[in-house]
Amino acid sequence: MNIRKINENGVSIAYVTSDEKLITDVQSAIDLMATVRYEADCRRIIVNKSAGFVQIGRSEFDGSGNPFPLLHLEIS
Numbered sequence: 001m002n003i004r005k006i007n008e009n010g011v012s013i014a015y016v017t018s019d020e021k022l023i024t025d026v027q028s029a030i031d032l033m034a035t036v037r038y039e040a041d042c043r044r045i046i047v048n049k050s051a052g053f054v055q056i057g058r059s060e061f062d063g064s065g066n067p068f069p070l071l072h073l074e075i076s
Helices: 026-040
Strands: 002-008 011-017 044-047 053-059 070-075
Touching: 002 026, 011 026, 026 044
Parallel strands: 011 044
Antiparallel strands: 002 011, 053 070
8 A cells, every 4th residue: 555645725635546455344444544644644535446446426525615526435
């Protein structure tokens, strides 16, 4: 797993890439979030669809009302 920190409009975002599926169940999702928070100090995470997701929806704004589109995903 590789974590790269991006700053966009004053917001820190962790871009996570991996050759393996990162999320296979709830525990692995929690582990990923904790790892990203600890290593990159980011609360926002970007992962590739190949990490084990299927898109089921989309929002144009994040939970704080910022114009950061969010994809609603579920584990494939």
